[in-house]
Amino acid sequence: MRIDKRKPGQMRPVKVTTDYLLTAEGSALIEVGNTRVLCAASVEETVPPFLRGSGKGWVTAEYSMLPRATATRTAREVSKGRASGRTMEIQRLIGRSLRSVIDLDALGERSVILDCDVLQADGGTRTAAITGAYIALSAALRQLVKFGALKKSPIRDFVAATSVGIVGGTPMLDLCYQEDSQAEVDMNVVMTGAGKFVEVQATAEKTPFDDAQMADLLALARQGIDELVAIQKSFEGS
Numbered sequence: 001m002r003i004d005k006r007k008p009g010q011m012r013p014v015k016v017t018t019d020y021l022l023t024a025e026g027s028a029l030i031e032v033g034n035t036r037v038l039c040a041a042s043v044e045e046t047v048p049p050f051l052r053g054s055g056k057g058w059v060t061a062e063y064s065m066l067p068r069a070t071a072t073r074t075a076r077e078v079s080k081g082r083a084s085g086r087t088m089e090i091q092r093l094i095g096r097s098l099r100s101v102i103d104l105d106a107l108g109e110r111s112v113i114l115d116c117d118v119l120q121a122d123g124g125t126r127t128a129a130i131t132g133a134y135i136a137l138s139a140a141l142r143q144l145v146k147f148g149a150l151k152k153s154p155i156r157d158f159v160a161a162t163s164v165g166i167v168g169g170t171p172m173l174d175l176c177y178q179e180d181s182q183a184e185v186d187m188n189v190v191m192t193g194a195g196k197f198v199e200v201q202a203t204a205e206k207t208p209f210d211d212a213q214m215a216d217l218l219a220l221a222r223q224g225i226d227e228l229v230a231i232q233k234s235f236e237g238s
Helices: 085-099 125-146 177-182 211-233
Strands: 014-018 026-032 035-044 058-065 111-120 159-167 170-173 185-192 197-204
Touching: 014 125, 014 211, 026 125, 035 125, 058 085, 058 125, 085 111, 085 125, 085 159, 085 197, 111 125, 125 159, 125 185, 125 211, 159 177, 159 211, 170 211, 185 211, 197 211
Parallel strands: 058 111
Antiparallel strands: 014 026, 026 035, 035 111, 159 170, 159 185, 185 197
């Protein structure tokens, strides 16, 4: 039995509140267990210098954690003068994941910036950010279609992410922080709605793993992502 009484292949409860911010083109508060991430999509009629004149758009992300998102206060990175390596890694992952399902040519020369702010962290903040950021992005692009800036949404597929790992020798889906901190193997998986992999981040924290364990973890991840994509689909008409 897991810490929160779940079965090994059971996700934590997932709740999404859309239009959480009145000022953003698209926004979603995603709650996965006790992890809460606020995702906001902003549309700007400009692109990075390397895309100017190309006719292509851009999708990127920024990620941060509130000081008391964790059990002890973490100083704001702005006070240190620069983002940490972890923050840079995560926001690049979010951006790559979202771009994997966007037709940048169809987006035109404009950018969508996804701000993902962790309000409370209990494991899986980067995967929750990807899943929630997709919902915010989709809402923002629907607004562009509604007001005639785009003929149709440039989104080609859904994209969502979850964590899996081996804890006490057992493959588990959607690790909370305590499980993640004790895991022998930790893995983050990003997949499209069509079931194709976007990114797999797997690390043997304590014990190396074999092909069979890898297959078990990927099967669990696929199961969890299918559940998350079903939630994303429920907001497509809103």
